Amino acid sequence: MMKMFLLCILLLCTLTSVACAEADIPFIANWGTPVVDADTDSCWSDTPEYDLAAGGSSAKIRILWDDKALYLLAVVTDPTLDESAAAPYMQDSVELFLDERCNRTTYYQQDDMHTRVSFSNYRSVDSGSESRWYTAAKVTDTGYAVECAWEWAVIKPANGHVVGFDVQLNVCRNGQRSAAPCLHDTTGLAYQNTALFGTLELTGRPDAAQTPAYPYALRLAIEKAEARDLTLYVNGSSVDAPLSAAKALAYAPAASQAELDAAFTALSDALNSLDDGSPYTPPEQLLYVAALPDLMTFADGTPVRTAEDWAKRRAEIKGLYEYYMYGYLPDGTGETISYTISDSLLTIHVEKDGKAVQLHVPFLLPEGNAPEGGWPYYVEYSWWGVSDVVKYAVSRGYAGFGYSPYAVASDDSSRTGAFYTLYPYAEHYKTQTGALVAWTWGISKIIDALEMGAGAELNINPVYSLVGGVSRFGKSVAVAGAYEERIKVVIPSCSGAGGLGMLRYSSAGKTYDLTSLGYRNADGSGLWTNGTCESWGNMLAEGAYHWYCGNFRRFTDMYQTPFDQHMLAALTADPERHMIIITGVLSEEWNNVEGQTMAFVGAQPAWDVLGAGDQNNMIVHLSGHAILKSDMELILDYCDKVLYGTEPTRDLSVMKTNVFMEDSNASILLKQLMAK
Numbered sequence: 001m002m003k004m005f006l007l008c009i010l011l012l013c014t015l016t017s018v019a020c021a022e023a024d025i026p027f028i029a030n031w032g033t034p035v036v037d038a039d040t041d042s043c044w045s046d047t048p049e050y051d052l053a054a055g056g057s058s059a060k061i062r063i064l065w066d067d068k069a070l071y072l073l074a075v076v077t078d079p080t081l082d083e084s085a086a087a088p089y090m091q092d093s094v095e096l097f098l099d100e101r102c103n104r105t106t107y108y109q110q111d112d113m114h115t116r117v118s119f120s121n122y123r124s125v126d127s128g129s130e131s132r133w134y135t136a137a138k139v140t141d142t143g144y145a146v147e148c149a150w151e152w153a154v155i156k157p158a159n160g161h162v163v164g165f166d167v168q169l170n171v172c173r174n175g176q177r178s179a180a181p182c183l184h185d186t187t188g189l190a191y192q193n194t195a196l197f198g199t200l201e202l203t204g205r206p207d208a209a210q211t212p213a214y215p216y217a218l219r220l221a222i223e224k225a226e227a228r229d230l231t232l233y234v235n236g237s238s239v240d241a242p243l244s245a246a247k248a249l250a251y252a253p254a255a256s257q258a259e260l261d262a263a264f265t266a267l268s269d270a271l272n273s274l275d276d277g278s279p280y281t282p283p284e285q286l287l288y289v290a291a292l293p294d295l296m297t298f299a300d301g302t303p304v305r306t307a308e309d310w311a312k313r314r315a316e317i318k319g320l321y322e323y324y325m326y327g328y329l330p331d332g333t334g335e336t337i338s339y340t341i342s343d344s345l346l347t348i349h350v351e352k353d354g355k356a357v358q359l360h361v362p363f364l365l366p367e368g369n370a371p372e373g374g375w376p377y378y379v380e381y382s383w384w385g386v387s388d389v390v391k392y393a394v395s396r397g398y399a400g401f402g403y404s405p406y407a408v409a410s411d412d413s414s415r416t417g418a419f420y421t422l423y424p425y426a427e428h429y430k431t432q433t434g435a436l437v438a439w440t441w442g443i444s445k446i447i448d449a450l451e452m453g454a455g456a457e458l459n460i461n462p463v464y465s466l467v468g469g470v471s472r473f474g475k476s477v478a479v480a481g482a483y484e485e486r487i488k489v490v491i492p493s494c495s496g497a498g499g500l501g502m503l504r505y506s507s508a509g510k511t512y513d514l515t516s517l518g519y520r521n522a523d524g525s526g527l528w529t530n531g532t533c534e535s536w537g538n539m540l541a542e543g544a545y546h547w548y549c550g551n552f553r554r555f556t557d558m559y560q561t562p563f564d565q566h567m568l569a570a571l572t573a574d575p576e577r578h579m580i581i582i583t584g585v586l587s588e589e590w591n592n593v594e595g596q597t598m599a600f601v602g603a604q605p606a607w608d609v610l611g612a613g614d615q616n617n618m619i620v621h622l623s624g625h626a627i628l629k630s631d632m633e634l635i636l637d638y639c640d641k642v643l644y645g646t647e648p649t650r651d652l653s654v655m656k657t658n659v660f661m662e663d664s665n666a667s668i669l670l671k672q673l674m675a676k
């Protein structure tokens with residue numbers, strides 16, 4: 001009998017633990033308001049403590065809440081405090097995950113946050129608003145402690161409220177992360193999937209509870225103000241008075257919430273009204289515009305009717321992108337460029353202001369006799385050397401280059417690499433060049449070297465340039481098309497958000513009939529539904545914001561942008577140039593597949609006004625986050641025709657229309673653009 005009883009208990013435990021994993025017994029946050037200073041207040045002893053341990057490090061985690069915020073205390077034991085890696089998640093740090101509405105979606109929504117703070121109080125935000133994430137940190141004899149506040153903005157919290165929740169400890173040494181234990185998630189994928197979070201129940205709020213005044217929003221605004229170089233602004237001194245008033249209040253124990261809020265508004269208004277001397281409105285002050293900005297209408301409402309008009313409109317649009325989204329490409333003034341060629345490597349030396357950098361670009365030359373003027377050439381962004389697609393181009397009589405952008409600008413928020421060595425990233429808007437443009441600078445240097453003699457030595461025609469890249473490199477190629485007018489054939493592939501995916505339109509959740517691409521789903525039909533697209537929030541988050549200029553992070557919403565990405569595509573339009581946009585569909589949904597078709601179609605009027613309508617093209621292939629060989633076959637047939645007059649063996653008209661433009665697939669917005 002006893003045995004039977006034990007067996008039942010054992011079975012019950014096993015069953016219960018399975019059920020727990022699915023139903024989530026919530027973690028508990030009790031009611032209380034600590035002071036966020038990295039010291040353990042007495043109220044922390046009123047709430048449960050949870051343990052995290054792995055890789056020789058451990059943490060004791062507690063959570064409190066009040067009407068204004070969720071609070072986290074992590075007391076960490078770690079013998080080797082390390083922040084030598086560039087990526088914040090590779091530094092000793094604590095991460096908080098919250099799904100305020102507890103939707104448990106497999107992707108991040110607007111209410112979801114993922115933030116981090118290191119032992120030295122370096123804050124990073126992967127999702128969510130940095131203006132809601134306040135932290136304090138201190139190093140202790142045995143490790144470090146962090147105390148954090150996340151200001152509620154989405155929900156009105158109450159007893160019994162359950163939110164999605166997790167905490168992760170990043171255990172690091174020697175620039176490497178050796179472990180990342182999480183309170184609930186065991187997959188390490190919570191950064192992209194909120195369904196993996198545990199849950200947290202808010203409890204203990206007394207009926208008549210009063211939440212003390214919350215000073216941390218104001219303290220964050222003060223930090224933001226103090227980080228600015230106010231001498232760069234025409235009216236920099238206008239911040240002085242609201243900043244001093246804010247500092248007097250933010251640490252005053254008797255300050256009321258109304259006083260703190262008023263000081264916050266005054267300081268924020270002053271910061272948002274700083275005049276940097278540019279002709280542009282600060283991003284924070286731009287109005288929300290839901291409709292697509294019109295490509296062929298000047299900002300003052302005048303229509304664009306002629307090629308001359310377009311040249312002016314192009315300058316107007318490019319100025320907006322430089323200032324608000326990507327930053328400025330230096331014009332090369334003050335650079336001294338030389339090159340060396342050995343075997344299959346072009347090395348470009350650039351000196352400026354006493355600093356010197358080098359770019360190493362491997363290349364392959366075709367066999368046989370070059371056409372008059374030298375070989376045309378294809379440059380592909382790839383950190384992995386000369387790709388098979390480049391080799392195919394070489395077999396077709398195009399010199400091939402494998403351009404490695406990461407040496408030019410590191411793919412993280414450190415703003416390092418050859419470009420930033422010569423052009424340090426700083427606060428003035430002209431020095432805020434984002435990585436996509438910095439990578440473009442490397443392409444410019446390749447063309448410079450070919451023009452100044454490397455082309456003659458290698459028998460390459462510097463004018464006949466094709467430039468391609470995929471994914472983040474596809475974004476950079478789309479930008480390069482706008483910024484580097486010497487690129488003759490611009491080939492951005494799978495560029496998505498920040499590239500040629502429209503900002504104001506997302507194909508997420510929409511169903512398309514892909515029959516004409518040869519697709520059949522399990523039911524035998526050609527219907528396919530687009531999953532998640534890269535979100536606006538993702539573009540502004542840690543891991544992506546370095547692709548853009550500093551001003552871009554000041555937008556709160558995509559509807560504030562004074563452009564949309566058909567306007568970026570249109571900046572390539574030129575009687576002497578060509579655009580070939582590429583995207584896949586299956587597994588490419590992140591890239592806003594129909595949204596890229598809108599950029600292609602929406603740019604067409606600029607090509608048409610220049611009499612170059614045939615030079616705007618797009619390839620949609622069924623599957624592959626890549627420039628496929630089949631794409632390159634079409635592209636090179638096209639280039640042979642436009643560069644040398646060779647009749648193509650393939651039907652090039654397939655690049656003027658695609659599956660998303662079919663009547664049953666095109667959204668109303670796309671149909672409107674097609675009608676222009």
Ligand SMILES: [Ca+2]
Pocket residue numbers: 034035036037038039040041147
């Ligand atoms: Ca404290």
Ligand SMILES: [Ca+2]
Pocket residue numbers: 099100101102103104105109110111112194
């Ligand atoms: Ca959510």
Ligand SMILES: [Ca+2]
Pocket residue numbers: 057078079080081082092171172173
């Ligand atoms: Ca460590």
